[in-house]
Amino acid sequence: MGVSRAWFAEGENPVLWTELDCRLVLGAYGSTGIARLRKMFEASRFSLLESINLECCKPVGDAELELLHAVAGTLRRVNLNALHTASPEAIATLGRRCVRCEALSLYWHPRLGDAVLQACATSMGATLRDLNVAGCGGITDAGLAMLVSACARLERLNVTRCSKLTDASLRHIADAAGRHLLELNAYANRAFSDQGYGYLANSGIPTLEKLDTCGAQLLTSPALSSLVRRCGATLVYLNCSWCVALDDRAGIAVADNCSALGLLSFHGIIGITDVAIDVLAGSALKTTLTTLDINGCARVTDYRRETRRLYDMFPNVTTWIHHR
Structure with missing residues (x-):
């Protein structure tokens, strides 16, 4: 035919x-x-x-x-x-x-x-x-500055894994694109510190929904607390895996300021204990979280989930391993 x-x-x-x-x-x-x-x-x-x-x-x-x-x-x-x-x-x-x-x-x-x-x-x-x-x-702070300034x-x-970037890049991002940014993935950029994330907090980032700071070994609880105070209401995804300087203050700040998180990862952070987990379970996140990774948080009771404790505290969580 x-x-x-x-x-x-x-x-x-x-x-x-x-x-x-x-x-x-x-x-x-x-x-x-x-x-x-x-x-x-x-x-x-x-x-x-x-x-x-x-x-x-x-x-x-x-x-x-x-x-x-x-x-x-x-x-x-x-x-x-x-x-x-x-x-x-x-x-x-x-x-x-x-x-x-x-x-x-x-x-x-x-x-x-x-x-x-x-x-x-x-x-x-x-x-x-x-x-x-x-x-x-191979990209540097100078190149990223040109890009975000033009593409505001x-x-x-x-x-992720842009090893030459420093806190200066986070400042450029905050100054040029902070008002419109929905997602920032800064996974495995170890040079980013409190100073850089402080620039983001100061910019307001009123629309931020997804933030990945995995591996930011220089990020401390006060800086993360300042950040979620500014953008916590819009965040639905927060990955802080291996941010080893964080402690319970970070978890409490997340509980107090984030009301819509579906994913939260504190994977590998020894400073997170039952104190933060209990506060999280008493907040709005008890019902909004569907992914919660606290593997390696050895000071959280039953972090390996061998009993019903954590399942009962966060009844809507279906995924307990985010970071592999």
């Missing part, structure tokens, strides 16, 4: 081809996948492409990114996670052309430096809302 020309033409309409997951193409066509992908990048039906996912697409390199220049102006969501065959220069060049980009993910690009952030700042200042640079160990309406920022 043949397909009518009218139906075929309608099937080629660019408005029907706004999303492209390149992982599926490479997986489906095997050794010919990269050739197929190049043809797709040049096809007229993708002229209105809005979303592209190139995560871990090893065969894709600079030449393929150059083919995307023609449609870069329509792209709103770009995922280049772990695209290690592409050079930082090619990524920066593509970024300069993505003038409508709202979400950019650059996870695990150790070679990327501030030039990429500068390119994004130049082109995406009015549109970028979501940026993931986790694992980009950032709502989601992931700077």
Whole structure:
């Protein structure tokens, strides 16, 4: 049975081809996948492409990114996670052309430096809302400052394992994006301290919903207490795993100021004891928490949950292990 020309033409309409997951193409066509992908990048039906996912697409390199220049102006969501065959220069060049980009993910690009952030700042200042640079160990405070200053309406920022960042970056984030920030993931950034988190507290961050400070060994209870006093009413996710300087004062501050948390992790913190747990169980969090990780909190009675004690204290918790 043949397909009518009218139906075929309608099937080629660019408005029907706004999303492209390149992982599926490479997986489906095997050794010919990269050739197929190049043809797709040049096809007229993708002229209105809005979303592209190139995560871990090893065969894709600079030449393929150059083919995307023609449609870069329509792209709103770009995922280049772990695209290690592409050079930082090619990524920066593509970024300069993505003038409508709202979400950019650059996870695990150790070679990327501030030039990429500068390119994004130049082109995406009015549109970028979501940026993931986790694992980009080459970026510095200067690069992040350029980015957040230009993209002042950032709502989601992931700077996990960006080892060159210091408290200065938290100050830039607070000053430029604090009013609109919904999520901040600062997992495994050991240089962030009370000073940096103090900048966030002072900025107010009135919309913050998700905060991940995992591994912030320099973060103390007074600083976290100040922070949750400012943003506790909106927080639904707080991960403080391995923030080893925290103690019961932090837990009490969370109980007193956070009323909507669904997830709370104090994993590995010896300073958290029954005192904090009892206060948490007497607060609104008794019913809102569905994830509570206190594994390794050896001064909490039955932290291994060998009896019903903790289950009864937090009846809606269904997940007791968040940090692995």
